[in-house]
Amino acid sequence: MALPDRPLRPATLLVRGGTLRSNHGETAEIPYLTSGFVYDTAGQAEDTFENRIEHYQYSRFGNPTLTMLEDRLCALEGAEACRLTATGMAAVHAAMLSHLKTGDHVVASRALFGSCHWIVANLLGRYGITHEFVDGGDLAQWKAALSKPTAIVLLESPSNPMLDLVDISAVSELAHAAGALVVVDNVFATPLLQKPLELGADVVTYSCTKHMDGQGRVLGGAVLSNKKWVNDVLQPFVRNTGPGLSPFNAWVILKGLETMKLRVDAMSKSAAAIADFLSERAEIARVAYPTRTDHPQHALALKQMSGGGTLVALELKGGKEAAFRFMDALRIIDISNNLGDSKSMVTHPATTTHLRIGAEERAKLGISDGAVRLSVGLEDVADLIDDLAEALDAASPVALAAE
């Protein structure tokens, strides 16, 4: 039976979207662990390669488990087409390199995930593609940068790690006037809390590693857009360069999606409560959480997001020493550079994820030595707050001495 034509809500789509049952009527989606596919006749193989019939050919090009995940993500995002990749970085790389050519220009927000920053700052130049970084929250800088022809605008909102926002509608409008394709890395918001395509973006990328698997098991990535761009631009690149997702990992992510709304809702609720708790503590100079009224872009958060998300950024007084004391004293929350997991995690961006961009660039991004990123998981929020309170007590002498 096909799903009803009327619009279905996210929780339903996450469980039911894209299910391809075989004639055995199995309950769970099948992980089709096959690299290739066979043809009944030589003629059927020819018809397949001539695009006269639809038949799977090879799992680098397509696979039924990948199709299920692509269809489920399209339904959730409201996108026409999706291609899956082995990692989130392969998704960003494929979205950019499939579209760009020598002589093109890229404008990007400065606050990007480390490897996205590396692609723009270090890789594109090798192919004769120029770039400019802007402060994502400053529309005047976007306007100035987009006064010349641009092939791609790349942005992330909320950004990693300090949760700065970019006005996706306003930047998309400026970008389109400059001829650019707008690519939004929507990992932090998830498709549940922010819909970049509805806001005017052209392409959305995900690391499925984060909230979609959400249980720390597999890596994966996705690129979503309209059918024409995916078929004409992205698909030939993905098919021939081979960054595709393993069907086993696609199956793990499909099962992860079934609980994603429950997890993201619960984790976001805890994150908001934790941000409120942290803001009261004397050891903390600043808490960043998009939907708190003290976030400088609070109004924009309410306009383009339906929730604040699962991450909280905080800045301890007392710099690196206070931050390390705090992190080392946590007994439930793990130290890890991963995020979006059911297990809560903290990371110190200045010495890990943002070490290689250098002190000058970190200063521009507002990443101080006291900054800590917290990814809130599914543990009981009261236990997390107890853990954080004890750890802040441990950091307190250093933090308060710094005042």
Ligand SMILES: *Cc1c(COP(=O)(O)O)cnc(C)c1O
């Ligand atoms: C994790 C992440 C990526 C990269 O995803 P991988 O699956 O680790 O390759 C890209 N962008 C953002 C915002 C991320 O958090």
